[in-house]
Amino acid sequence: MKTISDNSDFDSQFERLLKEEPLFSLPDDFAEKVSASMGRKLIFRQLLLNYLRFAGGTTLVVIVSVLINFLISKYLPEIFHLNINLFGILPVGFGILFVLFIDRVILRYYEFKRL
Amino acid sequence: MQHSQHCMCLIVRMDDVELIRQILNGNLSAFRFLVAGNQRLVFHIVGRIVQQHDEIEDVCQEVFIKVYERLHEFRGQSKLSTWIAKIAYHQSINHLRKKKRLNEQFFEETHPGELEIPREKPADFYLEDSDVKKFLLQKIEELPVNYRTVLTLYYLDEFSYREIEDITGMPEGTVKSYLSRAKGILREKLKFVKDDIWR
Numbered sequence: 601m602k603t604i605s606d607n608s609d610f611d612s613q614f615e616r617l618l619k620e621e622p623l624f625s626l627p628d629d630f631a632e633k634v635s636a637s638m639g640r641k642l643i644f645r646q647l648l649l650n651y652l653r654f655a656g657g658t659t660l661v662v663i664v665s666v667l668i669n670f671l672i673s674k675y676l677p678e679i680f681h682l683n684i685n686l687f688g689i690l691p692v693g694f695g696i697l698f699v700l701f702i703d704r705v706i707l708r709y710y711e712f713k714r715l
Numbered sequence: 716m717q718h719s720q721h722c723m724c725l726i727v728r729m730d731d732v733e734l735i736r737q738i739l740n741g742n743l744s745a746f747r748f749l750v751a752g753n754q755r756l757v758f759h760i761v762g763r764i765v766q767q768h769d770e771i772e773d774v775c776q777e778v779f780i781k782v783y784e785r786l787h788e789f790r791g792q793s794k795l796s797t798w799i800a801k802i803a804y805h806q807s808i809n810h811l812r813k814k815k816r817l818n819e820q821f822f823e824e825t826h827p828g829e830l831e832i833p834r835e836k837p838a839d840f841y842l843e844d845s846d847v848k849k850f851l852l853q854k855i856e857e858l859p860v861n862y863r864t865v866l867t868l869y870y871l872d873e874f875s876y877r878e879i880e881d882i883t884g885m886p887e888g889t890v891k892s893y894l895s896r897a898k899g900i901l902r903e904k905l906k907f908v909k910d911d912i913w914r
Contacts, residue, residue: 614902617851618870624768626758626775634779635747641780642741 632685643712653685655697658682731795738786749781756796756872757803763867764807764860774810778803793881799870801882812870813858847905854895854904862897865890 627633672679737745754775756816781802789798855863861883868882869872869890879890 607903615870615907617848618866618901620848620852620853620913621871622759622762623849623852624762626754626772630754630772630775631747631751634776635743635752636777637782638746638780639743642743 640709640713643706647708651701651705655700656699659693672694733790735786735789735795738783745781749782753796753799754779756800758865759871760800760803760864761807763855764804764864765810770810770814773802774807777810778806781806790813794877796872797874797881800874800878802881810862810908814823851901851905854901858897858900861885862893862900864898865893869894 730785734745734749738749757775758771762771763772765771780797780800785802789795793801793883801804858866864883865879865885867878867880868879874882876887876890879885883890885893
């Protein structure tokens with residue numbers, strides 16, 4: 601192979617040098633690391649999505665129940681009457697949802713990450 | 716729709732189509748294969764633009780995450796490698812902007828005469844191939860960002876002028892002009908090698 605000191609053709613040696621690889625490179629396990637990182641991202645998204653579906657569904661059921669209760673209490677008080685204190689229920693509800701978020705998303709994610 | 720599918724068949728190789736389909740179906744092994752096949756390309760672009768060794772790997776990783784997330788947008792108007800290179804280029808430029816290391820003058824027209832071209836020869840320089848290579852690579856790193864990007868895309872990754880235009884958004888004429896100027900500067904810096912040999 602020709603080297604730069606082959607004085608016959610500086611130009612072609614110059615062009616050859618421009619095609620030389622940089623002196624440093626990515627680690628050998630780079631592709632592995634990227635796909636593992638992508639995998640973790642996907643798992644987290646899936647856990648979050650599952651949780652949001654669950655939390656959304658639960659909230660909807662609670663809202664509908666409160667609404668039905670309100671309507672029955674108002675129009676058919678002889679059948680059912682129950683006073684619900686929303687200011688008491690809401691913090692408890694949010695508390696439960698927060699605990700479920702920690703359990704179903706954060707802890708499961710770290711459990712998966714640890715494996 | 717029919718036309719874009721036709722284009723996809725023309726430009727994207729069949730194995731790329733299958734690879735993309737597998738990745739979109741959630742196959743992470745296929746994604747790993749795509750990363751392994753394109754990491755050299757992404758590394759060249761990110762490495763030459765970002766330059767900081769401790770940041771290059773993170774930016775390369777961000778590029779591939781973006782590739783994964785935007786793969787459904789790929790319509791096959793260009794080769795997959797050109798599309799990935801485009802993401803790598805823009806991600807690197809954005810990274811420089813975020814780090815406030817992007818000197819806007821590098822994006823403006825610069826004439827070779829305006830750039831300082833000292834005729835330097837390192838004290839411990841011997842006329843070995845590895846020395847010349849090291850010296851030249853170092854001088855490439857000192858070029859303005861647009862010059863070294865164009866040089867990298869053309870020589871290291873062997874993209875055509877048209878593809879470089881697609882990747883960087885620079886007109887083809889500008890790409891040719893930057894390439895010629897970059898080579899002129901490097902040739903000048905390496906002139907002492909030529910002079911030493913032909914003395």
